[in-house]
Amino acid sequence: MTTTRTTSIALRGAYDLREVALMGFGHRDEKDFDGVMRLAFCTDELDGQVGVEVRHGDGELELVVHGEGDLDAIARQVARVVSADHDGVAWAAVCAADPVLSRVYAAAPGFRPSNFYSPYEAAVWAVVSARRARAQGIGLRRRLSEVHGAVFELAGAPEAALPTPMQLLELESFPGLPADRVPRLHGIARAALDGALDIGRLTAMSPADAMADVQRLPGIGPFYSALIVIRACGLTDVLSTQEDHTRTAVQELYGLDHRPDDDELERIAEAWRPFRTWATVALRAVGSRMPAHA
Numbered sequence: 001m002t003t004t005r006t007t008s009i010a011l012r013g014a015y016d017l018r019e020v021a022l023m024g025f026g027h028r029d030e031k032d033f034d035g036v037m038r039l040a041f042c043t044d045e046l047d048g049q050v051g052v053e054v055r056h057g058d059g060e061l062e063l064v065v066h067g068e069g070d071l072d073a074i075a076r077q078v079a080r081v082v083s084a085d086h087d088g089v090a091w092a093a094v095c096a097a098d099p100v101l102s103r104v105y106a107a108a109p110g111f112r113p114s115n116f117y118s119p120y121e122a123a124v125w126a127v128v129s130a131r132r133a134r135a136q137g138i139g140l141r142r143r144l145s146e147v148h149g150a151v152f153e154l155a156g157a158p159e160a161a162l163p164t165p166m167q168l169l170e171l172e173s174f175p176g177l178p179a180d181r182v183p184r185l186h187g188i189a190r191a192a193l194d195g196a197l198d199i200g201r202l203t204a205m206s207p208a209d210a211m212a213d214v215q216r217l218p219g220i221g222p223f224y225s226a227l228i229v230i231r232a233c234g235l236t237d238v239l240s241t242q243e244d245h246t247r248t249a250v251q252e253l254y255g256l257d258h259r260p261d262d263d264e265l266e267r268i269a270e271a272w273r274p275f276r277t278w279a280t281v282a283l284r285a286v287g288s289r290m291p292a293h294a
Contacts, residue, residue, distance in 0.1 A: 002051075002066045002152070009061040009079045013088015016110025017056040020082050023114040023285055025231075026125055027141045029134075037082070038154040040145075040161035041117035043069045044077050044199055046192055049161035051152025052078055066152045080234035083112035083278070091275050098271045100253050101279060104286045113281040116232035119197040121162055123188045123217060126224035127181050140176050147174075165189035187218040199233055207238045230277055237274040239266060249283040253290070 021037040022030050037054040050067035052074065061084055065074055079085035091112075095105035105111075116122035128144065129137030145151075145160035148167055152159050163171070168189040171182060191197055196217070202210045210233075211225040220228065226240045240246070247259050250268060260268065272279035 003068055005065045005071055007063050007065065007071050007075050008057065009063065009075055009084050011059055011061065011084055011088065013090075013092055014109040015056070015061075015084065015088060015112065016108065017054065017061065017082070019108055019111040020114050025114045026116050026122070026227075027129075027138050028114060029138055034155075036155040038157060038159045039078065039081065039117070040150070040152050040154070040159040041077075041081075041121060042162055042164050043074060044118055045069070045073070046118075046120055046165050048164065049150040049152075050074055051150075051154045051159055051161065053155045054078065054082065064155075066154065067150075077117070081115050081117055083115065083234065085234065086112075086236055088112070091278060094272060094275050094279070098279075100287075101272065101282070103290065104253075104282050107290055108282075108286045111282055111286050113231070113278055113285075115234050116227070117162075119199055119202055119214070119228050119232045120165065120188070120192040122228040122232035123192075123197060123214070123220060123224075124162055124168070124185065126227065127184045127188065127219045128177070130181075130219060130224075136176075143176070144174055165192040181219075184218040191217055197228075202229060203233050203235070207235060236278055237276045239269045239272075239276045239280065241265060245284050246280045249280075249287050253283060253287050 017037055018033045021033050035055060039054060040049065040051040042049050048068055050065055050069055053064040055062045063075060063078060065071060092105065095101040116125065125141065128141050142160055145162050148163040148171060150161045168185055171185065173179065173182060195201060205213065207229055210229045214220055214225045214228050215222065223243060230238045230240055241262050247265065250256065250265060251259050254268065269276050269279065
């Protein structure tokens with residue numbers, strides 16, 4: 001019988017769990033929200049999986065944890081995943097000082113980014129989803145997790161967690177997974193077991209050094225290295241120039257008649273410190289619902 005425990009995460013500033021749950025990031029693609037965000041993942045220690053039901057309480061997130069592991073460490077990991085580990089009051093102040101971000105914040109005051117569960121899980125997602133439609137990657141990851149990982153019943157619905165690195169090393173083949181991806185997954189599993197994807201190790205480096213470091217992993221290029229470092233380590237103040245969605249959002253919402261190059265993007269983003277990551281995610285996720293600059 002699975003161990004079930006409860007704990008909570010204190011919140012500071014506006015927070016909307018629905019916004020986080022429905023953001024649609026990485027393998028997550030929720031279509032509705034019933035008040036519970038269901039998470040299933042390998043713990044940061046990478047030696048087991050847990051399932052977590054997250055609910056928004058009075059000034060806190062209430063967690064029901066299914067599975068073994070250090071409860072405080074699991075709560076810290078959940079806080080990182082749902083961006084509940086930073087000061088929302090400071091974020092609101094940054095938004096208030098920027099005319100575009102202030103509009104974005106007004107449209108969704110409780111929005112915060114949803115992140116990957118860990119650098120290991122982001123690296124696995126990179127290999128599984130490469131060169132395929134996102135929906136196909138989501139389906140393949142789910143099936144892989146159901147067969148080789150762990151499934152938890154969370155608030156009446158099943159949620160599957162990825163295989164641990166040790167479980168992933170046992171994989172020889174899998175329907176829908178190209179044969180060349182299995183050695184890449186094994187390489188990531190071995191790197192994780194060796195500590196190369198330890199979140200403490202990566203966050204101790206500068207973001208640029210950490211991204212260069214993870215590009216040594218099989219199948220990880222510049223784009224996915226940014227996902228692994230920025231969006232799995234929960235960094236709040238890194239401006240990624242690896243993809244075009246941010247440039248498009250800045251061009252439209254700031255009323256530019258051109259796509260900003262790196263220098264212009266960096267100049268605009270100076271006003272977003274120390275939340276440049278949150279700002280770029282909000283501009284894309286919330287800004288897409290708003291009219292362009294008038």
